[in-house]
Amino acid sequence: MGRGTSNASFPTWSRPLLQALVLALGVLTLASLTGCYSIPQQRAAIYGVDVKSVDGSDKIDTGELEEKLATAPSPKFLALFRGVVYDYTYFDRGTLQRDLARVEAYCRARGYYEAHARAGRVHYPTRNHVKVELLVEAGEPVKVTTPVIHGVHDLDRKVLRAVKRAVAKQLVPGEPFDEEHFNDAKNDLVRTLTDRGHAFAKAESEAAVDLVAHTATIRFDVVAGPSMRFGELDIQGLDGLSPGPLRAVMGMKKGDTYSTQALDDARQAILDLGVFASVEVTPDLESGPQPDGLVPVKITVEPSRLHTVRAGFGIEFDSLRTDIHGLIGWEHRNFLGHLRVFSVETRPGVVLYPLRVNNLVAPEKPLFENRFKVELRERGLFNTRATGFIRPQLDIYPVLINPNPVPDAPVLGYGELRGAVGADNVFWRLYAALSQNVQVAYPFSYKGTLDPTLTTIVISYPELLLQLDLRDNRLHPRKGVLLASGFQVAGGPFLGDAQDVKVQPEVRGYLPLGKKVVLAGRFGAGFLFPLNYGEAVSGNAASLSARDRTRDYQITFFRGLFSGGPNSNRGYPSRGISPYGNVGFLTPEAERLRQDSNCTEDCRVPTGGFSQWEASAELRVAISGPISGATFCDMADVAPQAATLRFSHLHLSCGLGARYDTPVGPVRVDIGYRIPGAQVLGGLTPDEKEPTTLFGLPIAIAVGIGEAF
Structure with missing residues (x-):
């Protein structure tokens, strides 16, 4: 079979690229004409500030120091251009002297009372540009x-141990005396007591600093007060709404041991109902x-508005499809x-087939699609914090999984x-959801003749989702860890055409490397154990009848594992990392393929697999205001066998991305480049396929809302 002609040649893609380049240059030119600043006479713009430790040690966080100085480098527009859009910052010796005093005060607050700061070097590379070097001797x-x-x-022994742990966490003997940790120790001590019933606990703190002996003697005087319990819980401002769901989700009642943490949790639980604009929980x-x-x-x-209407539109344009x-x-x-939540949403659209980012042609046939979903949520299920839900959904869509x-x-x-019918709940920071899911998929043809071996597929399975979120922020995490896992059992006593077990664990971690830089990492895996299908994908397609082969591929399409896309490996399109096979009902020569499994590369499509691993590392950098950037590397693989993680199949992709923050999360654009020689060590295996290119390059463009992980 001849190869498809959807890959764009050089003349096809050069024009839009040149147009984009001209547009970018035009934007930069306009910015330089309308927002460009000049440096006045007798002034010098600061081009660099460097704080160095005299002894070369890491006693003082020089990076944090630089962020606190008024003597700061001139900001860069788009992290590239100084003096464009943003004005220069100018060098001033009076400001520099005050900064030296700030540095010494900063060092004293962290236990270095003998610290000395001086301007080591003020260097003028040109007449109106200056670089400043500050030297710090910590002592x-x-x-x-x-x-x-x-x-x-x-105090009770358990409470006493908790108090000592709270203080010891902040103040470690032998460590430098940090005033911030000293204050935090006092606050944590009082909070430990108020979390354990001592509502009126107070503490006084004292630190005696001996500059000769270089020691700090620390004392806390505590008045714990009596152990208390919650009294009447008076709810005000409901404006006719039922108090029942609030009392159910608060998780506390009259007679419970007093706890500041319980008050905070109750406030957050009421806010999570999504009904109230503000909530105040005030103990007397x-x-x-x-x-x-x-x-x-x-x-x-x-109460906030009880009714919400949403409307909007979107465009999807990638290597698989273009839709509006x-x-x-x-x-x-x-x-x-009873604060029940009922929502209905429809997402009608049209796919401009066969227009894609790598096939710039006029649309030949509109493919209409729609997603219609309804949800009913019952708050305070069984008078607990649990929420019950019912989620019916009807989708009509084309199967477009082949880039060429x-x-x-x-x-x-x-x-x-x-x-889906189920319930979810939050226990501290652990989210848990249990549901029963049913899926019925009816095949039809948008174009061409429907393969007669296709049948309606029914899948039924219970699902347990667990997520322990220890991050500091859900939308913009800077530090912490997230652990998650999903568990499904399909078929058997739950009926349906598919019988399998699926487990998908994942871990994410975040580490701040400065005020504007965060290192994020992720590792996930997927294990699917098919019990009554999978022969076609695992390599035994020829031994199956035409109908059994089609059924096998159909079930794997809905249950199998795939990688690639905006929230996976960004160097590949969605479903781009997967075992590939000759799926007869997706090609124009279905009858021949059922008789002959040999086919050219263009015939094979991603089928889904049974073992998956994904790993990502990303460096996120805040640039200016809502604009930030990222550099990342992603790896992933999906194997056609169960319980088989192929770490030699790296599929390594690295790239750059840009983000623009919005109230619902950052809108991001990432460009991933597949590193040559680091895709599959030793060469492709028979189940794999050479990925398609974009503009002749081994790249993919991923667009999404929210961080990739």
């Missing part, structure tokens, strides 16, 4: 001795301890009372009815 630090805590000996501590040992709590809420779609949705957050289909290839479509 010997004042070190922490074992803190002494008075007034806690009558002004009257002091009462004889009954109870602390009344007032919960003041302000709309979005219309409606949500009621007090449906039939042959010109006369048929286009298969599915009408897919999904349904």
